[in-house]
Amino acid sequence: xxxxxxxxxxxxxxxxxxxxxxxxxxxxxxxxxxxxxxxxxxxxxxxxxxxxxxxxxxxxxxxxxxxxxxxxxxxxxxxxxxxxxxxxxxxxxxxxxxxxxxxxxxxxxxxxxxxxxxxxxxxxxxxxxxxxxxxxxxxxxxxxxxxxxxxxxxxxxxxxxxxxxxxxxxxxxxxxxxxxxxxxxxxxxxxxxxxxxxxxxxxxxxxxxxxxxxxxxxxxxxxxxxxxxxxxxxxxxxxxxxxxxxxxxxxxxxxxxxxxxxxxxxxxxxxxxxxxxxxxxxxxxx
Amino acid sequence: xxxxxxxxxxxxxxxxxxxxxxxxxxxxxxxxxxxxxxxxxxxxxxxxxxxxxxxxxxxxxxxxxxxxxxxxxxxxxxxxxxxxxxxxxxxxxxxxxxxxxxxxxxxxxxxxxxxxxxxxxxxxxxxxxxxxxxxxxxxxxxxxxxxxxxxxxxxx
Numbered sequence: 001x002x003x004x005x006x007x008x009x010x011x012x013x014x015x016x017x018x019x020x021x022x023x024x025x026x027x028x029x030x031x032x033x034x035x036x037x038x039x040x041x042x043x044x045x046x047x048x049x050x051x052x053x054x055x056x057x058x059x060x061x062x063x064x065x066x067x068x069x070x071x072x073x074x075x076x077x078x079x080x081x082x083x084x085x086x087x088x089x090x091x092x093x094x095x096x097x098x099x100x101x102x103x104x105x106x107x108x109x110x111x112x113x114x115x116x117x118x119x120x121x122x123x124x125x126x127x128x129x130x131x132x133x134x135x136x137x138x139x140x141x142x143x144x145x146x147x148x149x150x151x152x153x154x155x156x157x158x159x160x161x162x163x164x165x166x167x168x169x170x171x172x173x174x175x176x177x178x179x180x181x182x183x184x185x186x187x188x189x190x191x192x193x194x195x196x197x198x199x200x201x202x203x204x205x206x207x208x209x210x211x212x213x214x215x216x217x218x219x220x221x222x223x224x225x226x227x228x229x230x231x232x233x234x235x236x237x238x239x240x241x242x243x244x245x246x247x248x249x250x251x252x253x254x255x256x257x258x259x260x261x262x263x264x265x266x267x268x269x270x271x272x273x274x275x276x277x278x279x280x281x282x283x284x285x286x
Numbered sequence: 287x288x289x290x291x292x293x294x295x296x297x298x299x300x301x302x303x304x305x306x307x308x309x310x311x312x313x314x315x316x317x318x319x320x321x322x323x324x325x326x327x328x329x330x331x332x333x334x335x336x337x338x339x340x341x342x343x344x345x346x347x348x349x350x351x352x353x354x355x356x357x358x359x360x361x362x363x364x365x366x367x368x369x370x371x372x373x374x375x376x377x378x379x380x381x382x383x384x385x386x387x388x389x390x391x392x393x394x395x396x397x398x399x400x401x402x403x404x405x406x407x408x409x410x411x412x413x414x415x416x417x418x419x420x421x422x423x424x425x426x427x428x429x430x431x432x433x434x435x436x437x438x439x440x441x442x
Contacts, residue, residue, distance in 0.1 A: 044406065046399040055400070111431045133396075133408040133425075134432040147427040173401050174414075188413060190402060199412040210428055212396075212408040 003286045004229075007084035007098055007222055008091055015103045018084070019119045021077040022218050023126050030073055035131040035215045037066070037268075042212065045173035050258055052267055055174040057167070057244060058260040059185050060231045061276035063224050065269050068282070070221060082283065085225035088201055089155040094143050104219055106141075113140035113207045120218060131213025139217055140207030150195075150203045157197060158184075162234050167244040172255045179244070180234050184227065198227055229285045235277070243273050347418045356426045360388040360418040388422050393434040395425050409434075 010018070025031040041053035041062070053062045067083055074081050091098055099106045105118020115138065120127040122138035129139055144150060161183035168179040174187035186196035195203060201223055202209050208216040215221070235241075247263060249256040260266055262274040350359040363385045388395040388407070396408045397418065404414035409425040425434075 042411065044398045045401040046403075113430045113432065133435055134429050135435045136432050140430075140432070142428065142430070145427070148424075171401070175401055186412075187400075190404070190416075195413050202412040206428060210409065210413075211411050214411065 001281065002082050002283050004082050004225055004283050005084050005286055007086050007103075008096070010084055010103075012102060014081075017078050018074070018081045019103065021074045021081050023119065024077045025073055026127060032130040034066075034070055034073075035129075035213055038215045039131055039212055041267075045175070045258070048258065050260070050267075051173075052260060054185070055187065056259050057172055057181055058266055058273055059181055060227070061243075061273040062266055064228050064231070064276050064279065065266065065271060067221065067224055067228060069269075071283075083221045083225045085229050085285065086219065086222035087226055088152045088204075088223070089158055092152045098219070098222070104222075105139075107143040108139075108141040108207050112136060112138075113142050115139045115141050115207075129208060129213060129216040131216050132208055133211045133213065141209070141217070142206030144204060145206050150200060152204050153186075153197045153200050157200075158230065161197060162230070162237060165238045165241050167241055169244065170253075170255075172245065172249075172259045180238075184230060198223075228279070232279060232285065243277060349419050349422075351419075353423050354426050356391050358388070358390050358419075358422040358426060360386065360422055362386045362418060386418060388418055388425075390422060390426060390429075390434050393436060395422060395434055397421060 005014075022031065025034075038053070043049055043051045043054070045051060045055040052058050053066075056062075071083050074083070086098055094107055098104055099118075101117050103118065105115050105120050108115050114136065115121050116123070118124075120139050122128065127139055128137040130137075132140070134140070161180055164178060164180045164183055166179045168181040169176050174182065174185075175189055176182040177189060177192055184197045186199035188195040188199075202214060205217065205219060205223075208214060209220065209223075243262045245259065245261045248261045249259070260273060263272050265272055266276075346362050348361045350357070352358075386397050386405075388397050398406045400406065400414050402414075404416055405418060405421040406414045407421050407425050409428050410421070413424075415421040415424055
């Protein structure tokens, strides 16, 4: 049992140990395997094949298991570290300590969006990205996307999602207009609502985080730890609301073979959403 | 530079590979006579950049333009089962997935679709766009002065 802390409360030493462990995974090649894995499981809801990670009810359990594997890799380097969470409703400016020189570094520069500060700046020599859409090997960010401005979601945005007592709902994809899952995953829906919460944060950071290589930016893990915390908090707020769909969808449901019910093993771990519902006993949020 | 100046349904003519057998047909047309294979390519064309953007209802498109100093171009070629019938629900959208090609300064932008027919790209993975043109412009906005990677997308 270990703690996942709010990144704003980390000591200077805790930040350094975490950064050093991440850099070691990068050096060994392990980090880039995680980036590749995230690309592999990015399946859209027009593709007609199983979707474990996105546009799907198993968005939360898949990413919980993914973070656990990453955290295990970190702890093999340094047993004292864990993935902190970033509450972006609170630390919601580029001036937040998250983006300081001693932690994740700051925004990308104008032009090529290259991050120039902090331990993940290309010029430090320790961080060459592998999964990006552009040919540069440097980490990129584009805070707030000035070309089409986007803000970070607010506490009120999160509260609205948390208030939905249903975990997920038909059509069980990026077009689900109700249910906690897609309100947090945050797909924009034509004529109904704009990009929100989880997706909106990917857009606000921009650069690497907006694209196919989003885990190239270490903030990915802190963002998803917060998503994981919100899932746990939602469960506590709605103790009678279970994971949906609880069992395999009926024969005539077009999503039957494309989404993972509570008892369906999630690749690549072969663990079911039901087995991943409860994190207590493994870690706690403090 | 006016980013929309060169965009129209005709703009691809004389620029790059010209497809002469342009079939003016509805997006849902499915039967192509005389094709031996299982799939028949149908190049579709749209009204160009002047059309209103309808989220979730992408128009068949073909465009070329300069946008923020970058050359962007795109075509949608719909692969349809020859003589096949659309099935209900998600299967229908899968049957109609177009073989799309979008390039920024000559480099391919890998494009995917959502269940509502809108497009995503490797540059914008968390937001979708109603047209290929909007997808290409958003990619240019996001990458700044960088060039797209020449590596194949989603290779393992």
